[in-house]
Structure formats: structure tokens, C-alpha cells
Amino acid sequence: MSHFPTVLRRWRTARRMSQLDLAVRAGTTQRHLSFVEQGRSRPGRGVVLRLAESLDLTLRERNELLVAAGFAPAFPESPLDDDALRPVRRALDAILDGHLPFPAMVVRPHGVLVTANRAFEVFHEDVDPCLLAPPVNVWRLALHPDGLAARVRNLPAWGRHITESMRAQLVRSPDPALEALLDELEGYLPPLAAEAEVLGFSVPLELASRDGELRLITTLTSLATAVDVTLAELHLEAFLPADDRTAEVLRRRWG
Numbered sequence: 021m022s023h024f025p026t027v028l029r030r031w032r033t034a035r036r037m038s039q040l041d042l043a044v045r046a047g048t049t050q051r052h053l054s055f056v057e058q059g060r061s062r063p064g065r066g067v068v069l070r071l072a073e074s075l076d077l078t079l080r081e082r083n084e085l086l087v088a089a090g091f092a093p094a095f096p097e098s099p100l101d102d103d104a105l106r107p108v109r110r111a112l113d114a115i116l117d118g119h120l121p122f123p124a125m126v127v128r129p130h131g132v133l134v135t136a137n138r139a140f141e142v143f144h145e146d147v148d149p150c151l152l153a154p155p156v157n158v159w160r161l162a163l164h165p166d167g168l169a170a171r172v173r174n175l176p177a178w179g180r181h182i183t184e185s186m187r188a189q190l191v192r193s194p195d196p197a198l199e200a201l202l203d204e205l206e207g208y209l210p211p212l213a214a215e216a217e218v219l220g221f222s223v224p225l226e227l228a229s230r231d232g233e234l235r236l237i238t239t240l241t242s243l244a245t246a247v248d249v250t251l252a253e254l255h256l257e258a259f260l261p262a263d264d265r266t267a268e269v270l271r272r273r274w275g
Contacts, residue, residue, distance in 0.1 A: 024088040025059045031075050031085070032057075034194070045074035065091045078193060079252045097249035100134065108243075108251060115256065121274035123236075124258040130198055131159035134254065139274040142229060143168055158257075159186070159201070163208045173226035173233065179209045181223075181238070224262040231269045235262035 032042050043053040047070055055061035063071070068089045072082040083093035098105055116124050116137040123143065125136035133156040144152060148166035151157075159182050161167045169175055186202045189195075225236045236259040246252040261267035 024085075024090070025057045027085060027088045028071065029057050031077065031081075034192075035075055037075070042071065042074055046070040063089060065089075069094060076192075079247070079249045081193065083249065095247055095249050095252075098251075100250060105248070105251065112254075112256070119258050121270045122259055122261065123270075124256065125158065127158055127255050127257055129253050130201060131157045133158050139270060142227075142234070142270070142273070145230060146171065157201075159205055163205045165208060168227070169208060171228040173228060174223060176210045176212045177223055178225050179205075180212065181225075183209065225259070229269070231273065232265065234266045234269060236260065236266060237262050 032039070035042075037045075039053050039057070040050045043050045046053075046067070048067060052061060052063075056063050056067075065086070068086055068091060069082065072085045077085060079095040080097075083095055083097075086093055100109070112126055112135070116126070116135065119139075120137055121139055123137065123139040125140055126134040128134055143161065147161065147168065148164075151161050151164055151167045162172075162182060163169050163175075163179050169179070172178055183202060183206055186198060186205070190199055190202065225234075225238070227234045227236065239258045239260065241256040241258070243251050243254055246254075261270060
């Protein structure tokens with residue numbers, strides 16, 4: 021309990037919320053919140069959960085806030101191979117198969133690959149086998165000089181699709197391990213041309229392949245209603261053809 025006021029104040033500051041703003045959102049008073057942040061009042065479990073939700077914390081962060089306040093975590097964290105998650109794994113496999121002949125993958129935090137469909141093999145061409153050894157980090161695979169980077173025609177711009185997304189995540193949820201990975205990946209990126217007007221999230225991936233150049237756009241989906249930490253942290257990244265030529269190549273290979 022002793023460090024809960026510090027943790028709460030740090031999150032409120034990170035979200036750029038005043039005590040009044042947070043109190044109103046959480047259904048309490050500014051006076052009570054002030055006492056909590058001073059360590060003069062001990063909030064109940066329900067208040068801590070409302071504060072965590074009002075701060076838009078992830079399920080993992082909500083659990084950590086509860087523990088800091090002296091309570092047990094509220095959200096389970098099940099191993100992916102747990103029997104309870106079997107229906108979800110089957111559903112994800114069905115989504116991946118249904119996205120064929122286009123590549124799709126499921127990723128954990130820090131870019132760790134969980135599973136992918138057969139078309140994901142388009143990203144394996146001419147890649148150092150070390151980068152494909154489990155656990156595969158898809159961000160490192162994409163930007164490492166011995167990975168996908170050598171085949172990405174618009175690497176300076178598209179690579180920032182990854183690094184800017186990581187930077188935005190760090191703003192919301194500081195993480196030393198993620199920050200170290202970001203520093204590594206940024207070291208692989210060539211400078212962005214001065215005349216460039218857009219970053220990677222605005223342009224398709226232009227990728228050389230054995231069957232010709234591919235142009236792919238990316239969609240990202242999360243399990244928004246998950247109440248398990250493991251599931252809430254999964255993201256489905258699916259690639260779609262940006263032109264007819266790309267669609268034709270992918271259908272020919274994995275259709």
C-alpha cells in the first residue's frame with residue numbers, strides 16, 4: 021500500500037489529468053482523491069478499479085495498480101495453451117486461415133510472434149534463419165538488415181510505421197524493455213528523406229519478392245472485450261493487397 025499514492029499520481033500525470041478530472045471520471049471527489057494521493061486515505065478495491073478504468077490502463081496495469089493498493093489482481097493471466105483459452109485459439113486459427121491467401125499473424129507484446137498463416141512465409145524469403153528461430157520477434161524480423169529490410173523498397177518511411185507505433189505505446193505505457201527494443205530498431209533505419217511528407221502508417225509496404233514487387237497495407241485488430249490479460253495483449257495483424265498485381269501474386273501462391 022505504501023507506494024500506491026506514488027503509482028497513482030504517476031499514472032494521472034502521464035495521462036495529463038487533473039485531480040478533478042480523474043475524480044469526476046471515477047465517481048469520487050477531488051478531496052478524497054487528494055487524500056488518497058497523499059497517503060491519508062486508503063481507497064477500497066472498487067475505487068481502485070474505477071480509477072484504473074478512468075486512467076484507461078491495460079488489464080495488466082490494472083492488476084498492478086490493485087497489487088500496489090494491497091489487493092489481489094482482478095484479471096486472470098492464463099497461459100496460451102490453457103484449456104480455458106482453447107476456443108479462442110481455435111477462433112484465431114480460423115481467422116488466420118480465412119484471411120488466406122493474404123498474410124496474417126497474431127502477435128504478443130514486444131512484437132513476439134504467436135502464430136501465423138501459411139502466407140506469412142512471404143516474409144521468410146532470404147532472411148537469416150537466426151531471425152526465424154523461436155521466439156520470433158516480428159519487428160526485428162522486419163527491420164533487421166539480415167531480415168526483411170533488404171527487400172523493403174520504402175524502408176525509411178515504412179519502417180517508421182513500426183517505430184512510431186512503439187513510441188506511441190511507450191507514451192501510454194512506459195516500459196524499459198520496449199524502450200530498449202525501440203532504440204535497437206531505430207538504429208537499423210536509414211534517415212527519412214527531407215522531402216518525405218508522410219510516415220509509414222500512411223503508406224503501403226513495398227516489398228520485393230521472388231514473384232515481383234508486392235504492395236501491402238496493414239490492419240491491426242485487438243480483442244477489445246477480453247477479460248484475460250493474455251488475450252487482451254494479443255493483436256491480429258493482417259496484410260491486404262494494395263493493388264491487383266499483389267492480389268494476383270498472393271492468390272497464385274496461397275490461393
